Amino acid sequence: MGFFRKKSVEVDAPKPQRNLGLAMVTLERARPLPEGALLAFLLDNWPELPRAKEVRQEGDTLSFELDGAAVTLTLMRAPIPWGDLEGPARAAWHWPEATERLKTHLAHVLVAVLAPGMDRIATMLLLTRVVAAVASTTDASGVYWGEGPVVNAPDDFVEEAKRTSRERLPLYLWLAFQLSRNPDGTFTLATSGMRSFGFMELELVALREKPATLVDRAFNFAHYLLDHGPVLKDGDTIGLSAQERFRIRHVPSAVEPSRTVYRIEL
Template identity: 85%
Template sequence: MGFLRKKSVDVEAPKPRRNVGLAMVTLDRARPLPEGALLAFLQDNWKDLPRPTEVNHEGDTLSFELGGAIVTLTLMRVPIPWGDLEGPARAAWHWPEAKERLMVHLGHVIVAVLAPGMDRVSTMLLLTRVVAAVAATADASGVYWGEGPVVNAPEDFVEEARRTSRERLPLYLWLAFQLVRNPDGTFTLCTSGMKSFELMELEWVACRTKPAELVDRAFNFAHYLLDHGPVLKDGDSIGLSAQERFRVRHLPSVVEPSRTVYRIDV
């Protein structure tokens, strides 16, 4: 996906940030973390990862260093408040059983990755793999990615995480693609979660594009921005091919007018 037609090549440098990734795994049973199985899962599924060092397991907290990052897993013997999960569960068109499975969870694991030496995408990739290891080896009932916010079934999260790479980012795990059918039969799509990467959200308003095609297009545009940074200026054109052009505008969000988004004209 290239063919970016720009009015300007000036790109603002991102502001420094404390590079922390955070996600949660809901549990059917709040049992101690399976340290051996969890660390083995990481090694068996991602051969490019170094071996964890400085492993420390005290009480309900497991921590270790992994590729220059500090990973901390904390078992919480209480559920995540339903008020945090209700909206993402209701919006989880990809997981019809979300509400049924999440409402009855009894505990959760907070997964935190502190990676001051990594860029944001690499940090989130590492977090995704650690979360998958928890989801695959603990009594998981779901994964809550609060930056979206978005929820996924543990088995779906693990399957998608296994296929991820820098070239194939797991955006369906990181971002919410909120699709609404308008009274006139058109569709509006808004992303949520791009702000975690210091990028504006994407919006398509009142489009007659088929929903599946619209979601796929949003995925590709979001992937482009995560690959290249905030390079889309107001008035630029972008397309998936040399023949396809879509105009990009910086406009107030139709969901939250106080913030500016990338509005894509189709």
């Protein structure tokens, strides 16, 4: 994907919070965290990671140091409030059973990664791997990535996490790609979650392309930004090929007008 800069407009980009990553894994029942299986899963699937150090299990909390980051897993013997999950579950077009699976969970694991020495993407990649380890070795019924917010089935999350790298970011796990149908039959797509990386959200508004095509385009545009930084200025064009050029505008959101977003004009 390439871009051509036309003009520059200064926009206050959202700033990410301190380098703390949080996610939750919903559980069908509350059981002690399987320390041995969980750490083995990390080594088996990502052999480039060093072994965990300073491993401690105190009550319902398992903590360790991994690749310079402090990891804390806390078993919460109560469900996530349904008010937090209802919207993401209803919007989970990629997981039709989300509401059914999540509504009956009885406990959850809060996963926290504090990585002051890493950049934001490296922190989120490490968090993704730890969450996958939890989802694979417990009675998991779902994964809630609150910064989207987006929910995923445990098996889908684990399989996607195994394929991730710095070059292949798991944006379907990190971002919500919110689709809505307009009265005239067109579709609007808005991302949610880019702000956690310090970027404005993306919107593709009132378009007649198929929803799958819009999601694919938004994925590629978001990946480009995370790869290259906030290089897309108001009036730039971007495309996947020399023949394809889409204009970028910095405009108020069609979904939340108080925010400025990247609007992709197809």
